């Protein structure tokens with residue numbers, strides 16, 4: 001069954017497949033955690049693991065014992081700490097399967113799922129128009145686009161809208177005289193679900209120190225979910241977006257449009 005020789009080691013197809021799967025999983029994990037707070041926790045846990053092997057190799061029994069106990073409960077701790085990331089990781093894997101929305105298999109055998117994207121294009125155009133006008137007027141805004149139909153937010157503080165998405169509606173919600181302009185607007189599917197929503201504020205220490213709560217809460221809502229959060233800065237009129245707990249600042253309308261296509265049409269997150 002041995003097929004290859006590499007520096008004296010023998011490999012077969014199964015070994016190659018095994019290695020490819022591990023590399024794929026590591027890349028997905030890296031993509032998922034890169035730039036987020038969870039990445040630092042992950043590196044911390046890795047350090048503990050390496051330290052354990054080191055003290056064991058050096059023959060230091062007390063430290064080995066302590067770290068061994070730490071690692072024993074570590075697995076449960078990892079599941080608890082990384083619960084949102086594990087969920088997202090499985091989601092990313094699900095999107096890469098042959099049954100995912102945009103796969104060749106789906107298009108070929110389930111043509112009803114190969115729908116036209118006119119609705120998504122309309123949403124993108126309306127949001128882009130609104131963001132352009134809001135930015136031109138130095139009007140602050142925070143728009144969350146939920147990519148799955150499940151989005152958790154504090155309903156007690158928000159105002160339900162359930163209205164069709166239109167640039168004029170978005171602009172009037174964020175106009176400074178509107179009683180709804182404070183907080184975030186949530187878009188789910190083809191509806192504006194709610195306005196005046198208070199979002200979780202990210203405490204990621206790696207974010208630029210000069211950014212305020214609007215930008216931090218945009219990051220916060222994307223840290224544990226598949227949302228895209230768009231921010232128009234009132235102070236600087238810049239447009240930014242947050243995704244996967246990362247903030248991309250000062251983008252053009254064209255760049256934002258490309259990102260929205262990626263998220264809404266290509267189904268990437």
Ligand SMILES: Nc1ncnc2c1ncn2[C@@H]1O[C@H](COP(=O)(O)OP(=O)(O)OP(=O)(O)O)[C@@H](O)[C@H]1O
Nearest residue numbers: 140182183184198199212213214215217233234235
């Ligand atoms: N947790 C939150 N959830 C949703 N919206 C928030 C939250 N915290 C603040 N905001 C909104 O952000 C607005 C401005 O906050 P702040 O000035 O601190 O943000 P910023 O990131 O500096 O944005 P800007 O560049 O627009 O000033 C608030 O008036 C409020 O509407």
